[in-house]
Amino acid sequence: ELKVEQNPLFLSMQEGKNYTIYCNYSTTSDRLYWYRQDPGKSLESLFVLLSNGAVKQEGRLMASLDTKARLSTLHITAAVHDLSATYFCAVDWSSGTYKYIFGTGTRLKVLA
Amino acid sequence: DAGVTQSPTHLIKTRGQQVTLRCSPKSGHDTVSWYQQALGQGPQFIFQYYEEEERQRGNFPDRFSGHQFPNYSSELNVNALLLGDSALYLCASSAPYNEQFFGPGTRLTVL
Numbered sequence: 001e002l003k004v005e006q007n008p009l010f011l012s013m014q015e016g017k018n019y020t021i022y023c024n025y026s027t028t029s030d031r032l033y034w035y036r037q038d039p040g041k042s043l044e045s046l047f048v049l050l051s052n053g054a055v056k057q058e059g060r061l062m063a064s065l066d067t068k069a070r071l072s073t074l075h076i077t078a079a080v081h082d083l084s085a086t087y088f089c090a091v092d093w094s095s096g097t098y099k100y101i102f103g104t105g106t107r108l109k110v111l112a
Numbered sequence: 113d114a115g116v117t118q119s120p121t122h123l124i125k126t127r128g129q130q131v132t133l134r135c136s137p138k139s140g141h142d143t144v145s146w147y148q149q150a151l152g153q154g155p156q157f158i159f160q161y162y163e164e165e166e167r168q169r170g171n172f173p174d175r176f177s178g179h180q181f182p183n184y185s186s187e188l189n190v191n192a193l194l195l196g197d198s199a200l201y202l203c204a205s206s207a208p209y210n211e212q213f214f215g216p217g218t219r220l221t222v223l
Contacts, residue, residue: 090154102155102156
């Protein structure tokens with residue numbers, strides 16, 4: 001059974017600080033997705049990582065994928081309050097099936 | 113171009129009742145997947161429809177069933193509702209070999 005684990009589950013950080021969220025998964029997959037979810041809202045796509053070594057950046061967020069280690073990271077640079085949300089990683093159950101297995105989520109709170 | 117749409121936005125039912133949720137995929141998308149997200153949890157895959165057939169299914173009981181219509185829209189039906197079925201139900205659509213796009217969700221409350 002494919003398992004996807006994120007850590008930390010909760011993260012409280014000061015504005016201006018850097019931090020990394022980790023996403024580990026238990027079986028081979030070369031497709032990984034990061035989403036943001038605000039309270040009561042749906043999922044907003046942040047990054048699509050489709051190959052080993054993929055790195056993508058958007059604003060203060062940067063995501064990377066290491067398929068050999070079965071690890072993805074979401075790095076936050078100089079956090080601002082607007083980044084407060086829950087972040088999910090999701091792994092394609094088997095490449096091409098588009099059955100996504102989601103991680104547990106990381107609830108991020110950025111303090112002013 | 114409208115994205116993925118879902119209806120209704122909110123729904124309140126009582127235990128034992130049946131519910132139908134609806135989803136219209138993004139234009140050009142032919143595959144629809146449904147997810148259940150309980151409060152404080154990550155979304156869980158229910159099933160996926162392609163060419164009007166269920167192609168994949170997650171670990172959900174038969175009380176959860178679905179349908180896809182020729183225009184690619186989809187319905188999720190849940191029979192004999194339980195308190196534990198209270199959740200946000202998300203629909204996602206995709207084009208062949210492309211990522212999924214999620215709709216706004218339907219919040220179901222079972223009393």
